[in-house]
Amino acid sequence: MIKALGARFTEIFKKYMPDAFVFALVLTIIIGFSALIWTDSSIMQVIQAWYEGFWMLLEFGMQMILILVTGYCIALSPIVKKLIYKLTQYIHRPKQVYPFIIVVGMILSCISWGWIVITAVLARELALRIKGINYPYLIACVYFSGVFWVSGFSSSxxxxxxxENNYLIEAGILSGTISTSYTLGSILNISIIIFSVVVSPIIVYxxxxxEEQGLEEMLIEGNQKDVSxxxxxxxxxxxxxxxxxxxxxxSSILQYFVAAMGLAYIVYHFSANGMDINLNIMIFIFLIVGMFLHKTAIRYVIAMKRSSMNISGILFQFPFYAGIMGIMIHTGLGDQLAKAMVSIATIDTYPLLAFISGGLVNFAIPSAGGEFAVIGPSIxxxxxxxxxxLPEQEVNQMIARSALSIAYGETLTNCLQPFYLLIILPVMGLGIKIxxxxxxxxxxxxxxxxxxxxSLMVVYVPI
Structure with missing residues (x-):
């Protein structure tokens, strides 16, 4: 029954869902018309907001490219390839692959959401080794494993x-910081993690x-293996x-000398800032580790070239999604949506409404930090x-619950939004048509x- 239903949904999506770029174009038109209807913006103001937004994710887009390329580059190193090969020796049957990938992907994503690239490389290696795998379904498992990053160390x-002195405090919306003990260390977040670790492998199993749809059968002729x-x-x-x-x-000396400089900064960063894991330091770690693993400059250049072969989707699609974000921000549409949702909120329903708001706005602003900047203050x-x-402590707990609810809603609707597939497909889709x-x-x-x-957990599980 459940397999038949899953197959039915898959056929529907194959029939009706366009390419991710077409999805972005359709979403642009929908959000543009919504801004015209729901705000006082004129057509030209909406177009101006769209243009201004075009450049809002340039830094984020470059970070995505570098996370993808540097992470893949590490995976191409001889040491890591051997390590991945040894790890995959313990998996022998297709039915073991999917739950294994989900669990590994969840762990890596909780460390840093950029590590979904490592999950993708591991999954591709398993698909090359084990017969009988449905490769599109395996890609879906990798993508789903990345949903759980909001419960981990890099949850923005x-x-x-x-x-300290974040924009909410500077605007007077918050009187001070809210400790991660109320959010990442809360009973709610830990319950979400436990539930996800237990239930996700069962669902994917x-x-x-x-039907089988193996990677080797999907490979376009001439793309089976690197020539050297x-x-x-x-x-x-x-x-x-x-x-x-x-x-x-x-020369290894030249490469190692510069890599040693980078290593020195990485040690300094974490000794000075604690477990401050952000995109920039993660990319820098990947860069430096790659330099050590590939030993010489020319090998590193070649590895980077191979890692960069399939990044066109990120390069040209990110600005269009940023344009949608611009409409939401500069026309006030995002703020209007948030106010409409919270206008009916009560002390019992505000977590659910925050959860739904996060999910809906994610279609237009597929960035947790960017989305929270738009709807967070109103909520x-x-x-x-x-x-x-109420006592300040209880109010802070309520704010923490609403913030987590937005984050959970934002990440979960990625299951319906192909935006972050742009990070996975360059790795898993290399050499195939998918x-x-x-x-x-x-x-x-x-x-x-x-x-x-x-939905039930954000309302009923205590902080």
Whole structure:
């Protein structure tokens, strides 16, 4: 029954869901018309807001590219390839692969959401080794495992609330920071993690498709394997006689010296800032680790070139999603939506409304930090009004619950939004023809199960 339902959803998505770029274009038109109807903006003001937003995610888009390329580059190193191969030796049957990937992906995503790239590399290696795997379903499992990053160390909204002099404090919306003990260390968040770790592998096991669709069968002719190893390609670039340039290209001393500088900063960063894991330091770690693992500059250059072969989706689609974000912010549409939702909130319903708000706005602003900047202030102000007269500690707990609810709603609707597939498909889709529509249908049932469960948990589980 559940497998048949999952197969049905998959067929519907294959039939009706367009490419991720077309999805962005349709969403642009919907959000644009919504701004015209719901705000006082003129057509030209909406277009101006769209243009201004186009450049809002340039830094974020570059971070996405670097997370993808540097993470994949590490995975291409001989040491890591051997490690991944040894790890995959313990998995022998297709039905073991999907729950294994979900659990590993959840753990890695809780450390840093950028580590979903490592999950993707591991999954691709398993797909090459084990016969009988349904590869589009495996991609869906990797994507779903990344949903749980909001419960981990890189969760941007809880980290923002605990940051001194953040924009909410400067605007007078918060009187001070809110400790992560109220958010990431709360009973609610720990309950979400436990529920997810237990239930996710069960769901993906029950939904395993009957039909096989292996990676090797999907590979386009000529893309089956790299023609040479990175080391072999590096050696082939040397001149027939020893030259100064070849010696510099192949020097480990030069590479290790600069990498040692980077390592020194990484140690300094964590000793000075504690477990401050953000995108920039994560990318920097990946860069430096890659330099150590590939030993020479020319090998690192070749690895980077191979890692960058399939990043066109991120390069040109991110600005369009940023344009949608611009409409939401500059026309006031996001604030209007948040106010409409919280206007009917009570002390019993505000977590659920925050959860739904986070999920809805995620379609237009697929960035937790960006989304919270738009709807967070309105929701927190509403929570403060609802909690007026209560002790400050209880109000802070309510704010923490609403912030977590927004984060959970935001990440869960990624199951319906192909935006972050742009990070996975360059790795898992290399050498094959695959689109978001081949993957997204498998996520409908997990989405429905978790939507119901998390809706109840954000309301009833204590902080």
């Amino acid at each position: 909204i809880p980290l923002l609330l605990n940051t 029950l939904l395993i498709p009957k 190893t990175i080391k072999e390609e590096a050696e082939s670039m040397n001149h027939s006689v020893n030259t100064v340039s070849d010696k510099l290209n192949s 927190i102000n509403a929570v403060r009004e609802i909690g007026e007269g 689109q978001a529509r081949d993957v997204m249908g498998y996520l409908i049932i997990p989405f429905l199960v978790f939507f119901i469960a998390w």
